[in-house]
Amino acid sequence: YDCFSAGRFEEAEFVATSVVKWMNSTPDLHFLAGLASHYLQKLPVALQHYFQCLRLNPFHDLVWTNVGAVYQALGKVEDAVVAYEHAVITSEKTGTSNLDAGLLNNFGSLLVIMHQEYEGLLYLQKALTLDQNMNNALVNLGSHYQDEGDLQFAEVHFKRALYSVKY
Numbered sequence: 001y002d003c004f005s006a007g008r009f010e011e012a013e014f015v016a017t018s019v020v021k022w023m024n025s026t027p028d029l030h031f032l033a034g035l036a037s038h039y040l041q042k043l044p045v046a047l048q049h050y051f052q053c054l055r056l057n058p059f060h061d062l063v064w065t066n067v068g069a070v071y072q073a074l075g076k077v078e079d080a081v082v083a084y085e086h087a088v089i090t091s092e093k094t095g096t097s098n099l100d101a102g103l104l105n106n107f108g109s110l111l112v113i114m115h116q117e118y119e120g121l122l123y124l125q126k127a128l129t130l131d132q133n134m135n136n137a138l139v140n141l142g143s144h145y146q147d148e149g150d151l152q153f154a155e156v157h158f159k160r161a162l163y164s165v166k167y
Helices: 009-022 027-039 043-056 061-073 077-094 101-113 117-130 135-147 151-164
Strands: none
Touching: 009 027, 027 043, 027 061, 043 061, 061 077, 061 101, 077 101, 101 117, 101 135, 117 135, 135 151
């Protein structure tokens, strides 16, 4: 974990993939290996690790969130939607309350882009209930309202985003 917090993702990937060889049946190790590869933009490798984690623990909602993010980055929109839905459903089923603002923001912004504005806006607003200063959700909402021509509401969100940035 120290490698992640220090931003040493190459080292984190090396350590995680080395340990996975010895402890192949530990889902969280596959998650960490996937996360390191994800940060390094090795998206297909990240997916391999994430899916191995899910084979061992299909209820790992954080992995489903990251699978959605990888698919979204790869432009595989339908696969991203399915993964985000799995993350939401898994979190609700397990009662872990791991719904986080990042998942809700990513899913919401993707739905808005797909012209499913009503559902997307609900997820974006829910993200802000979990983290009222989440810059990405504020910018996504501001962009939506700007595109809709509601410049006053867009300005409110953009200003909140600007003032929520920590320097």
